[in-house]
Amino acid sequence: MKDKDLFESNRAAWNQAAVYHQRAFNHSLHIGFRDPEFTTLKKQRDSVVNEQLKKIDFSGKTISHIPCNNGRELLSLMRLGAKEGVGFDISDAAILEAEELAGIAKANVKFVRTNALEIDETYNAYFDFIYISQGSLQWFPDLNAYFSVISRLLKKDGRIIIFEIHPFKYFFENGFNFREQNFNKLTSYFEAGPNHYPKGLDYFGNVEYEAEECFWFMHQMSDVITAILHNGIEIESFEEYPFDLDGSPDPMVEGKFPFSYLIAAKKN
Numbered sequence: 001m002k003d004k005d006l007f008e009s010n011r012a013a014w015n016q017a018a019v020y021h022q023r024a025f026n027h028s029l030h031i032g033f034r035d036p037e038f039t040t041l042k043k044q045r046d047s048v049v050n051e052q053l054k055k056i057d058f059s060g061k062t063i064s065h066i067p068c069n070n071g072r073e074l075l076s077l078m079r080l081g082a083k084e085g086v087g088f089d090i091s092d093a094a095i096l097e098a099e100e101l102a103g104i105a106k107a108n109v110k111f112v113r114t115n116a117l118e119i120d121e122t123y124n125a126y127f128d129f130i131y132i133s134q135g136s137l138q139w140f141p142d143l144n145a146y147f148s149v150i151s152r153l154l155k156k157d158g159r160i161i162i163f164e165i166h167p168f169k170y171f172f173e174n175g176f177n178f179r180e181q182n183f184n185k186l187t188s189y190f191e192a193g194p195n196h197y198p199k200g201l202d203y204f205g206n207v208e209y210e211a212e213e214c215f216w217f218m219h220q221m222s223d224v225i226t227a228i229l230h231n232g233i234e235i236e237s238f239e240e241y242p243f244d245l246d247g248s249p250d251p252m253v254e255g256k257f258p259f260s261y262l263i264a265a266k267k268n
């Protein structure tokens, strides 16, 4: 399959998912962002990100979130004092919602619908800080291509924080069940894929639906680290945690596997 078709399929799948996500929590965001103190970075798991964010002076800074989905995380980050924000995402529906929320939050942000790999050159060396959050890297078949864009967009000494789902968690994304021990459903750590989500992408409302075909990729931890380093970005810290977006796939293994990680890094 050509990359163009792959990304266009994923665009359609994310447009479809937006309807379910909005049903699950759009209303609370509409109300929330009216309050100047509101942030979505307040869950227990976000404490590790907040610790890192505290180390950065955002005043007067230009920041981004790639991909940004409906903008809720970028709008929350803007409340740390940044001057300007730009969010990029491939989904038309997510960007429309982000623009709506930006109006409510009265933030100096712009949202751009684009494949992250095709972000316009006017954004070269534009950002002091780029955030990459859970469920982002899996949509890019080639992480070197993705991090070459991140590097291109960062100013010298610009920083990134990646707070991502650990590859270990993706082992269980293809239907492995701890009780059934159906090992044939384990995602291989060593095969990139593509993998699919035939029951859809509603990880907020947990509604299953007949989904547009989408394509996601398993990346080894070494792929992530190598792609960052190859693009002139220096890793300052790397930590792994036993929690992530959805919690543990089974109480029996709670706290025993790495399910998320955080990398703080700086462009040389």
Ligand SMILES: C[S@@+](CC[C@H](N)C(=O)[O-])C[C@H]1O[C@@H](n2cnc3c(N)ncnc32)[C@H](O)[C@@H]1O
Pocket (backbone or CB within 6 Å): 007, 010, 014, 067, 068, 069, 070, 088, 089, 090, 091, 094, 114, 115, 116, 117, 133, 134, 135, 136, 139
């Ligand atoms: C799980 S979300 C990650 C963002 C954020 N952590 C969140 O939970 O909303 C995945 C996002 O990646 C976007 N996406 C997928 N492929 C993309 C691409 N090639 N370029 C830009 N955005 C992409 C989707 O539209 C979706 O909004």
